[in-house]
Amino acid sequence: MKVVYTDSLVIGGGLAGLRIAIAARQRGYDSIVLSLMPAKRSHSAAAQGGMQASLGASIKGEGDNEDVHFEDTVKGSDWGCDQDVARMFVNTAPKAIRQLCAWGVPWSRVRKGDREVVINGQKVTITEKDEAHGLITSRDFGGTKKWRTCFTSDGTGHTMLYAMDNKAIQLGIQVHERKEAVALIHEDGVCYGAVVRDLVTGELVAYVAKATTIATGGYGRLYAVTTNAVISEGIGNAIALETGIAPLGNMEAVQFHPTAIVPVGILTTEGCRGDGGLLLDKDGYRFMPDYEPGKKELASRDVVSRRMTEHIRKGKGVSSRYGDHLWLDITLLGRQHIEKNLREVKEICEYFLGIDPVKEYIPVRPTQHYSMGGVRTRSTGESPTMKGLFSAGEAACWDMHGFNRLGGNSVAETVVAGMIVGEYVADYCAQNPLNINTKLIEQFMDREKEKISALLSRDKGENPFELKKEMQQIMMDKVGIFRNEADLSQAVEELKVLHQRSKNIALRHKISSSNPELVEAIRVPKMIRLAQCVAYGAMLRKESRGAHAREDYPERNDRDWLKRTLTFWPDENADLPEVKYEDLDIMKMEMPPGSRGYGVDNTIHHPDTEKRVAQLEEIKKANPNADRFEMQRLLNPIEIPDKFRGKNERVGKGFK
Amino acid sequence: MSNNERVLKFHILRYNPQLKGDIPTMKTYEVKEAPGMTIFIALNDIRENQDPSLQFDFICRAGICGSCAMVINGHPDLACRTLTSKFPDGEIKLMPLPGFELIGDLSVNTGKFMRAMSERVESWIHDQYADNVDLDRLEERMDPDVADEIYELERCVECGCCVSACATKRMRDGFLSAVGFMRLARYALDPRDKRSDEEFYEIVGDDDGVFGCMTLLGCQDYCPKDLPHQTQIAYLRRRMALVR
Ligand SMILES: Cc1cc2nc3c(=O)[nH]c(=O)nc-3n(C[C@H](O)[C@H](O)[C@H](O)COP(=O)(O)OP(=O)(O)OC[C@H]3O[C@@H](n4cnc5c(N)ncnc54)[C@H](O)[C@@H]3O)c2cc1C
Ligand code: SF4
Ligand code: SF4
Ligand code: FES
Numbered sequence: 078m079k080v081v082y083t084d085s086l087v088i089g090g091g092l093a094g095l096r097i098a099i100a101a102r103q104r105g106y107d108s109i110v111l112s113l114m115p116a117k118r119s120h121s122a123a124a125q126g127g128m129q130a131s132l133g134a135s136i137k138g139e140g141d142n143e144d145v146h147f148e149d150t151v152k153g154s155d156w157g158c159d160q161d162v163a164r165m166f167v168n169t170a171p172k173a174i175r176q177l178c179a180w181g182v183p184w185s186r187v188r189k190g191d192r193e194v195v196i197n198g199q200k201v202t203i204t205e206k207d208e209a210h211g212l213i214t215s216r217d218f219g220g221t222k223k224w225r226t227c228f229t230s231d232g233t234g235h236t237m238l239y240a241m242d243n244k245a246i247q248l249g250i251q252v253h254e255r256k257e258a259v260a261l262i263h264e265d266g267v268c269y270g271a272v273v274r275d276l277v278t279g280e281l282v283a284y285v286a287k288a289t290t291i292a293t294g295g296y297g298r299l300y301a302v303t304t305n306a307v308i309s310e311g312i313g314n315a316i317a318l319e320t321g322i323a324p325l326g327n328m329e330a331v332q333f334h335p336t337a338i339v340p341v342g343i344l345t346t347e348g349c350r351g352d353g354g355l356l357l358d359k360d361g362y363r364f365m366p367d368y369e370p371g372k373k374e375l376a377s378r379d380v381v382s383r384r385m386t387e388h389i390r391k392g393k394g395v396s397s398r399y400g401d402h403l404w405l406d407i408t409l410l411g412r413q414h415i416e417k418n419l420r421e422v423k424e425i426c427e428y429f430l431g432i433d434p435v436k437e438y439i440p441v442r443p444t445q446h447y448s449m450g451g452v453r454t455r456s457t458g459e460s461p462t463m464k465g466l467f468s469a470g471e472a473a474c475w476d477m478h479g480f481n482r483l484g485g486n487s488v489a490e491t492v493v494a495g496m497i498v499g500e501y502v503a504d505y506c507a508q509n510p511l512n513i514n515t516k517l518i519e520q521f522m523d524r525e526k527e528k529i530s531a532l533l534s535r536d537k538g539e540n541p542f543e544l545k546k547e548m549q550q551i552m553m554d555k556v557g558i559f560r561n562e563a564d565l566s567q568a569v570e571e572l573k574v575l576h577q578r579s580k581n582i583a584l585r586h587k588i589s590s591s592n593p594e595l596v597e598a599i600r601v602p603k604m605i606r607l608a609q610c611v612a613y614g615a616m617l618r619k620e621s622r623g624a625h626a627r628e629d630y631p632e633r634n635d636r637d638w639l640k641r642t643l644t645f646w647p648d649e650n651a652d653l654p655e656v657k658y659e660d661l662d663i664m665k666m667e668m669p670p671g672s673r674g675y676g677v678d679n680t681i682h683h684p685d686t687e688k689r690v691a692q693l694e695e696i697k698k699a700n701p702n703a704d705r706f707e708m709q710r711l712l713n714p715i716e717i718p719d720k721f722r723g724k725n726e727r728v729g730k731g732f733k
Numbered sequence: 734m735s736n737n738e739r740v741l742k743f744h745i746l747r748y749n750p751q752l753k754g755d756i757p758t759m760k761t762y763e764v765k766e767a768p769g770m771t772i773f774i775a776l777n778d779i780r781e782n783q784d785p786s787l788q789f790d791f792i793c794r795a796g797i798c799g800s801c802a803m804v805i806n807g808h809p810d811l812a813c814r815t816l817t818s819k820f821p822d823g824e825i826k827l828m829p830l831p832g833f834e835l836i837g838d839l840s841v842n843t844g845k846f847m848r849a850m851s852e853r854v855e856s857w858i859h860d861q862y863a864d865n866v867d868l869d870r871l872e873e874r875m876d877p878d879v880a881d882e883i884y885e886l887e888r889c890v891e892c893g894c895c896v897s898a899c900a901t902k903r904m905r906d907g908f909l910s911a912v913g914f915m916r917l918a919r920y921a922l923d924p925r926d927k928r929s930d931e932e933f934y935e936i937v938g939d940d941d942g943v944f945g946c947m948t949l950l951g952c953q954d955y956c957p958k959d960l961p962h963q964t965q966i967a968y969l970r971r972r973m974a975l976v977r
Binding site for chain 2: 103114115117118119120122123171172174175176178179180181183184185186187188210211212213214229230232235236239242243244246247252254255277278279306307308340341343344398417421424425428429430431542584585586588590591592593594597721723724725726727728732
């Protein structure tokens with residue numbers, strides 16, 4: 078039995094995982110990162126548009142600060158997020174971006190003087206201030222009050238990931254590539270590492286650690302068409318679920334991005350619309366202002382995706398052999414801008430569509446994009462029910478996104494969570510000596526070995542590729558942008574059948590080393606279980622909140638549903654997960670539920686909302702001289718690790 | 734996108750070094766072409782419907798992550814963004830990228846090579862204060878044009894096309910290769926990196942470095958991200974020549 082020991086095991090080499098490994102390493106703990114492939118190829122590299130941080134250097138970001146960012150984030154989440162976490166996040170984001178700046182990210186900078194931009198379809202000249210020259214600039218993104226999204230051209234994730242991985246290399250952190258965690262090792266509610274399969278040799282290796290972090294990204298590939306990478310299959314979530322002890326949070330919260338190209342689903346960044354691009358229908362008509370006169374194309378993602386779908390359903394879509402779509406028009410931005418700031422988009426259009434977006438419209442359609450749900454954690458990043466198990470990044474439900482994440486808030490989350498959770502991981506390593514019985518390791522290793530031999534020895538059975546396709550189609554057709562009871566309950570039933578069938582997978586190619594069919598056979602049953610969590614959670618949640626839109630329950634229902642879904646799978650042989658709920662306490666909220674300002678507000682309010690609003694008013698009245706920092710502490714005192722507590726400086730504003 | 738469906742012929746090198754006794758062979762697979770089909774789509778079709786053991790590496794399938802470089806009808810390129818319609822006779826020959834350790838079939842270990850490259854050029858900002866910056870304060874300013882120029886070089890996706898296209902690399906195993914030159918040039922350009930030319934010289938000032946390069950520019954011809962190899966290599970050579 079091969080066993081590798083370390084202090085901090087990080088499963089996932091994207092932005093979140095690397096940042097956690099760096100934090101633990103910098104505190105003197107040995108860290109090993111596992112990744113399905115070289116870390117620099119993680120899906121974080123695909124983030125184009127940018128990272129939100131309230132630096133407020135660009136003139137259109139003026140007046141921005143943590144409070145505005147907080148408000149946007151909470152509203153964006155449709156009040157489903159954990160406000161303590163959102164607070165920690167907005168305070169740390171400027172520090173995270175500045176650290177990445179010191180580590181080498183070539184953030185695009187403010188250039189003083191006049192420049193022409195497109196706002197609401199019109200060319201406008203804005204004048205950047207002299208004193209901001211050379212500071213990190215920002216662009217407009219959906220659902221934000223200020224231009225807050227910092228970027229490097231449209232290769233933001235790429236440059237962030239390269240800087241992060243380079244930093245990890247500098248610190249000598251080992252990244253074990255082509256390794257897949259297939260099970261967690263745990264006993265009595267404590268996690269001790271993972272059983273890991275070498276994707277080249279097929280060997281199983283036990284990685285034993287004090288702290289184990291799941292940073293495996295999203296689960297977009299549960300859907301047939303998604304902007305996500307082919308490895309975004311949620312395996313990290315699944316192995317947490319399979320412990321039976323660690324819950325997943327809000328799995329039904331799945332985001333659809335308005336503008337992925339048709340048919341393949343590759344993303345064109347929100348930066349296209351942020352920079353002034355428009356959505357047009359089959360008549361070349363700009364329809365978003367009719368639906369959302371306020372934010373138009375730059376309403377929150379979930380809103381734009383639904384409006385586009387509504388518009389297509391009215392017969393206004395452009396028909397094609399791949400179904401109806403709409404147009405994204407960025408021609409008005411001009412060649413120079415596109416070739417400089419939207420260059421990846423241009424390449425994608427040229428290579429995959431054979432069109433030049435400088436002159437032609439881009440065919441787009443809302444497409445699965447982001448997983449708000451994931452391994453449920455406390456604000457420290459640790460699982461509430463399993464000690465030593467942490468999670469961060471898209472894989473986690475740390476819960477700063479609630480039911481809808483804002484564009485640019487995700488890569489920001491990965492690095493901010495990496496910094497904060499990384500400190501708690503290091504604390505955990507400091508406080509917990511590794512005490513593990515080799516019997517336990519053996520037991521978990523044997524279990525996985527047996528599963529694999531069963532797969533390799535079965536003569537006849539199901540084809541894993543087929544099962545996966547069927548699952549992806551069910552999710553597309555029945556657990557999509559608009560949901561209803563009939564579809565969802567059908568999806569739940571159909572997935573149950575798939576789950577049963579997945580216990581009987583047989584391989585055509587029966588070798589245990591590097592074997593794509595075996596990889597698929599190991600993953601597919603896990604993915605089906607996750608799909609069941611999504612579909613079942615969506616069926617049970619009888620309201621609409623953020624990206625979870627029920628046609629049969631169109632109102633947000635705070636009275637009955639201001640709660641987080643927790644999904645467990647305690648009984649391996651069960652057909653369905655167990656679902657529990659965790660209330661969100663309005664009486665502790667700094668920002669009690671209100672209207673997001675889109676469409677008609679039909680919220681069913683919770684009785685506490687009014688009470689809390691009154692209470693906040695009183696606190697404000699009683700402290701007329703408190704500045705915004707003091708007020709924040711009065712409204713919602715939260716704990717931030719010392720390192721990240723400081724106030725953030727802004728040009729022209731100092732530390733105010 | 735054409736409407737008449739063709740049957741494509743994929744000739745693929747099959748070899749699994751993990752299997753004792755396996756020998757490299759070319760195998761042919763037929764795939765019905767679909768509109769907008771890429772090599773990514775076709776290879777998955779083959780894996781799912783004809784041969785589940787076929788190995789290849791795709792991740793982003795959008796030309797962004799650099800995983801899928803292979804030799805396509807003699808030229809290294811990113812397979813995920815190569816449309817099959819590009820090949821008029823429908824014959825497509827796929828070979829693994831040379832110059833890297835073979836994992837199996839079309840999958841090669843670029844990760845190991847690139848990590849070694851990063852360690853060799855010390856692909857990070859050298860500034861003793863980088864870890865002591867006060868994160869609460871305004872970041873260090875940078876000229877907007879300089880930031881753009883650095884990004885130009887940072888667009889490299891470590892796909893390895895330039896390495897596989899390089900004649901010098903074929904002869905000198907220890908040759909740093911164009912990807913390493915681009916990385917080094919990127920840090921040499923970055924005002925945040927405080928290394929001196931002498932220090933850069935230590936890394937590339939020999940025949941395994943820029944002076945071994947024959948400037949035949951296979952690298953530039955095949956770089957899918959159009960990095961400016963020619964100008965940068967020439968610039969590095971001039972700058973390094975001045976050190977002595
Ligand atoms: C096309 C696209 C564009 C985007 N643009 C933006 C944007 O502009 N702004 C923004 O804020 N967000 C954006 N996002 C979202 C954002 O990029 C992701 O949410 C974020 O990068 C996820 O980072 P991560 O570190 O959590 O995971 P990832 O970067 O996905 O990394 C996951 C890691 O886990 C590893 N892994 C997975 N499973 C296993 C396993 N079983 N064993 C071992 N290792 C495993 C993988 O190898 C990988 O290293 C975009 C997303 C997409 C899809
Ligand atoms: S110019 Fe020629 S020799 Fe030099 S790195 Fe490029 S391909 Fe290799
Ligand atoms: S320089 Fe170009 S060809 Fe070489 S690895 Fe980078 S992207 Fe690929
Ligand atoms: S799969 Fe990412 S570049 Fe081809």
